[in-house]
Amino acid sequence: MAVKTLTLVSIALLVAGCQSVTKQINEAATTTGQTQAHFDFPDLPDACTAKVERVIPKVGEKVRWTQSRWEITADNRDQLAADCDAWGKQAKQKYGGAR
Template structure:
C-alpha cells in the first residue's frame, strides 16, 4: 500500500508542475524593428541603363535576404531558449 501512495505523490507532483508550466505562459521579446521593414523599391532613373537598375535591385534583394536570415535566427534562438518544439506563431500587426 505504501508504494501506491508514493506513486500518487509522484503523479501529483508531475501534474502540479505541468499546471504551473502551462499557467506561466511565454513572454516573447520584441521582434527587432528591422524585421518588420518592407523591401525598398528600386525605380529606374532617367537615362539609367537597365543593367544598372537590375544591379541596384539585386543589392536591395540581397539585403532583404540577409535581414530575413537574421530575423529567422533571432526567433530560432528565442524558440530554443524557451524549449518550444513547434515554431512560434507571431502575430503581424
C-alpha cells in the same frame, strides 16, 4: 447515541472541510502553473518586419544599373530575413518551442 451522532457530524464536517481545502489547493496550483508558464515574448526585431526597398529606374539610367540596384536591395532583404530566422531559432531554443 448522542455522542455517536456528534462524532459522525464532526467527521462529516472535517471531510467537507478537507474537500474545500483540496479544491483551494488545486485552484492555487493551477493559477501558479499558469503564471509560471506565461512569459513575455520579446519584440520582433526589425529584420522580421522590414519591407523590400523599392528600386525606381532613373531617367537616363541603363537597365543593368537598375537591375544591379535591385539585386543589392534584394540581397539586403535576404540578409534581414536570415537575421530574423536566426533570432527565431534562438528564441525557440531559449523558450522551449511551442507548448
